Amino acid sequence: MMISLSGIRKVFQTKDGPVAAVNGIDLKIDEGEIYGIIGYSGAGKSTLIRMLNMLERPTEGDVEVAGKNLSKLNQKELRKARQEIGMIFQHFNLLWSRTVRENIAFPLEIAGVKKVERDKRVNELIELVGLKGRGESYPSQLSGGQKQRVGIARALANNPKVLLCDEATSALDPKTTDSILDLLVDINEKLGLTIILITHEMHVIRKICHKVAVMEAGQVVENGPVREVFRKPKANMTKEFVKQITEPEETVDAITQMLEDHPEGQIVQLTFVGEKAERPLITQLIRQFDIEVNIVQGKITKIQEGSYGTLFVALNGEPSEIDKAITFIRNKEVEVEVIVHD
Numbered sequence: 001m002m003i004s005l006s007g008i009r010k011v012f013q014t015k016d017g018p019v020a021a022v023n024g025i026d027l028k029i030d031e032g033e034i035y036g037i038i039g040y041s042g043a044g045k046s047t048l049i050r051m052l053n054m055l056e057r058p059t060e061g062d063v064e065v066a067g068k069n070l071s072k073l074n075q076k077e078l079r080k081a082r083q084e085i086g087m088i089f090q091h092f093n094l095l096w097s098r099t100v101r102e103n104i105a106f107p108l109e110i111a112g113v114k115k116v117e118r119d120k121r122v123n124e125l126i127e128l129v130g131l132k133g134r135g136e137s138y139p140s141q142l143s144g145g146q147k148q149r150v151g152i153a154r155a156l157a158n159n160p161k162v163l164l165c166d167e168a169t170s171a172l173d174p175k176t177t178d179s180i181l182d183l184l185v186d187i188n189e190k191l192g193l194t195i196i197l198i199t200h201e202m203h204v205i206r207k208i209c210h211k212v213a214v215m216e217a218g219q220v221v222e223n224g225p226v227r228e229v230f231r232k233p234k235a236n237m238t239k240e241f242v243k244q245i246t247e248p249e250e251t252v253d254a255i256t257q258m259l260e261d262h263p264e265g266q267i268v269q270l271t272f273v274g275e276k277a278e279r280p281l282i283t284q285l286i287r288q289f290d291i292e293v294n295i296v297q298g299k300i301t302k303i304q305e306g307s308y309g310t311l312f313v314a315l316n317g318e319p320s321e322i323d324k325a326i327t328f329i330r331n332k333e334v335e336v337e338v339i340v341h342d
């Protein structure tokens, strides 16, 4: 295990009294995992991630990273431990008067790495993050995506075991976001780096995370492998986030229309995860049951581990026959949600 949080709380004293930004969190993160933490503004994500390198000290609880209990270290030991933990930020936090090379070299200078070795390492990092030819540029001459690549190279300079990403793509457009997320996956696979990211966008979780924790009011309301959480979201907050991906506005309109068009039938939402998304379920339904099946809307999305699909279908026929069909689908380990006429 790379990271272990137990009984973490952070209380801020404000003029309106104490605010518990993080209120009792236990979390375990394995080596090599990409772990996403999602929540709305104010849920406590920033406070939580900042406790992973002691930028914020917990009021209570223990933070263990790479075998060290950070809560118990003195300043000198903490500086050393922090070299194992890189961090990137929403607004990049680059040094504007330094070139790309000099920005990336900065943590190496602080760690006392000699000039020759430093230059070599900077070259490797520039190559790794795809910034070849831009070493002498200043941050102001770079696009947002390139600035974040500098941020990533700098965070990786001292070969950390863990990379913390604080809303690292929130300031970027969708296409640039995807290219940075691809880079993070690439680094995770090449270096076996453990990555923890916080975000308010389900798209980020879907695209690169192995596991996810959903935060609300300083607590984790649900966590687990992304595919499980997508297949069977439990907490209301999780359902809302999953809907960001599965139910765009058009779907809601289409369902409303479909319910009007089929007052007698039954509309169901099917959710497939992994290789089950490929199976010919609809054909089987039509062959085995005396029902009509109409596809209302379908969507298959790639997730980090496999694919994830939702399909809305209208089933028409005798109620008993429809019930049998739904039972049949459930036995196929496909999630079925019956959408009720109101």
Ligand SMILES: Nc1ncnc2c1ncn2[C@@H]1O[C@H](COP(=O)(O)OP(=O)(O)OP(=O)(O)O)[C@@H](O)[C@H]1O
Binding pocket: 012, 013, 014, 019, 020, 021, 039, 040, 041, 042, 043, 044, 045, 046, 047, 048
């Ligand atoms: N230094 C501070 N002093 C007082 N209150 C704080 C401080 N930092 C955070 N808080 C409060 O703690 C709660 C959680 O804030 P936090 O920034 O961790 O949430 P978040 O999920 O990261 O949201 P955002 O994305 O808006 O930053 C909020 O109510 C916030 O006002």
